[in-house]
Amino acid sequence: MEKTMDLEQKNLISELIQGKELAKQLKRQIELCSSQETRDLLAAQIVLSYEKAISLLNQSAFHGETKPTIESPSPFGSPRSEICDQDSDQKDIFKKRKTMPRWTEKVKVCSESGLDGPTDDGYCWRKYGQKDILGANYPRSYYRCTHRYVQGCLATKLVQRLNEDASILEVTYRGRHTCRQSSHLATASATLNKQEFKQKENEITFRQHEKEKPKQPQKMLSDNVAGLKVKTEDLDTREDDIFPLFSFPSTSTECEYVENQIFSESMMENNFMGSFSPPFISPATSESNYLSVSPFRLINFGLRDNVQISESELTEILSAPTSVANSPIGDLDFQLNEDDFQLNFSFDNHELFS
DNA sequence: AGCATTTGACCTGC
């Protein structure tokens, strides 16, 4: 048993190291201004490498344990009246909601830009409520995944403007996406020409916010995104609901397409990558230099529910990009330790994908 | 017509 674990662990480490090497190569290729194709290929290889690693993690470190179900097939597939049929079921649902992973991002928006909406994180959201919050100047908007009833996706998010700075939206994500939205978008992007697709995308999220009004009259900034300052500043999650993510956001439509291909064809076919709400952890220092919110994620690493990582480790992982981003020049820095691996990613997306 | 948003009511946890 232990020997099996050792072997699996070695395989896991070797996969991670391979990923690191590939990432280094990618960095080199970027520096050499090599072709987009080469970069895409490397990026895809990195994804594959980490897919394997994650798969190994699922098989090895936690085997023997009963795998917790991510979500029941479609607990919300019916309206409240049906849910209320059984009191215990309803309580379970609330309990489940409460224990869902939760994290917050701050998104800066400004008027000049015509870029994607502030919460354009690659998922389709439907607003289901808005509420005045005590002590907040602006109402809080509640969004759920558009595919909730079709695919039983329980992801939700709350969007709240900060009192101090109305141009900053605090977006709190809850639960992960179990829908296959990304691949759907990929299909859409392949069908529509890129400009049309981009336009549609903008429509989706921009409309979500344009009706949000402040309680007090105040000159509001439009909800278009200029530089998207995104910071994962909170991670409220249980041990069994941990899934650190990494991604290489992109601003180019070209790349989005590649990204979708990578996602739809490789990752989305894997259970463990089902899809997660936190789009990425983005390094952010100055408005001009940080990564923008990509409508899609190029590379998105997740660990399954039952991955056990301490909260401190998580914090470390999640905050790593921010610290790395202090360098004026975006850099790719991937640290890997056999005993306690830390992952640090920092990309200048413009440099990477232009 | 179909889908999204609004908004008051309802539910739960503290």
Add this chain to the structure above:
DNA sequence: GCAGGTCAAATGCT
């Protein structure tokens, strides 16, 4: 009892 979160009927938009 209060505040936050969600539901669902009404309404609006395309």
